[in-house]
Amino acid sequence: MADAPVIVWFRQDLRLADNPALAAALATGAPIVPAFILEYGDSAWALGGASRWWLHRSLDALDAALRQRGSRLVLRTGRADDALPALLHETGAGTVFWNRCYEPAAIARDTRIKAMLHEASIEAKSFNAALLHEPWTVKTQQSEPYKVFTPFWRTLRVLTKEKPLGQPPKTLPDPASWPRSDILADWSLEPAKPDWAGGLRAVWQPGEAGAQARLRAFIDTALVDYRECRDRPDRIGTSRLSPHLHFGEIGPRQIWQAIVGRTEFATNGGNEASKPIDAAAEAFLRELGWREFTHHLLYHWPELPARAWKANFDEFPWHDDAKSLAAWQRGLTGYPIVDAGMRELWQTGWMHNRVRMIVASFLIKDLLIDWRTGEKWFWDTLVDADLAQNAASWQWVAGSGADAAPYFRIFNPVLQGRKFDPDGAYVRQFVPELAHLSTAHIHAPWEAPEPVLAGAGLRLGTTYPRPIVDHKRARERALEAYQSIKAGA
DNA sequence: TGAAATGTTGGGGCG
């Protein structure tokens, strides 16, 4: 059986370095058949449009990287329950390795498949490539999953020592013959008519090389100022690693190691400059901690994407307001910082985190629209759409989630704009019709005198909308609505 | 990982 290959089933681990399933396959010395199975979306959380685009590019990149090592990526479609056994049969493989996914549907699928394979005397082993720690291993002293971030983080900080695995060898052992593979282009993951992905292509380089480049660029340029600039959408102050992380083009252990390694290097220098790097590194790793926290939450509360974590929010009197929803989605609310964010999302498949909080607060609290509506829109439009992150973050803003923002925390879009986009550069970039408005009025154009508007080539209600709600009144309305469910808290 | 309302203080104008 020396020639019987091992199948490495790629899923959300589209990388070669620090890939435990691939490393385990290599350790067997057997030929390796790397495979990816595209499952038809039959759930509420089928791949969104932006994710499909990214996946195409990422699979293409993975295939290219494998081909540089004398291997290739075998593509199949259909239910994994059928496609995987078929591939095992065709290749004569008796072993399949994969890295775990932690979404409820994926856990159910993998559990089912593993049992089926064991039944058929096929060796099936899974590994952890996606998280710093397995969700079932991080617990409070009472042996409960953490519900509050800060104590979770304290524990995680101490627990995390693991180093990433290195690069695979220059050549992967290939099978005597390659099984049939689909043609990636036939999957139609990329948009064609119309091709709306131009803005995405301009910003992103999906794949492992792109992920590594982002990480290096972040550490070299933005990390020092991370604490000061992370909330500034007008700067490149964040890592922008989220889509790479979601697809597993880079793993959290690799990022952790790169940041900590960089810190030690700076500290050894013994100069003053090492201090801010330490603080910055800590602040950034904390965000990696939030990612970990949300994935653990979803593991322990599989209902997180669909139902309020705090049950009293089930009775919240949400508004069904198609017109306002459409204005929000298109970036036509009349609040420049909100509109800039929604248009950045539409154009680039991504939105700065600070602005995500602002637009989410606006949808939930100013428009009183159900957080699940926003969750679905983000799911379809974000290149980093991630079930755990998306669900936990929307519930965080709504106030219904674990360790969530208190319900009365309502963002004022004008103040948020002035504070985090002080020069209006972000608004001007994504809301070009406001480009010539002075900084003094850029976040509240309706307060500008008529001559100022005219001078900027603006006609409110025509070239740019008036605010679709009055924030002051919307805030009062939201507080009343929240009051109505408070009794059940 | 807010914002608004309310409370307190202290400087300066003014009778």
Added chain:
DNA sequence: ACGCCCCAACATTTC
């Protein structure tokens, strides 16, 4: 000089 009022500026509390 003194008390009174006004109102920033800052602090606290409330939502």
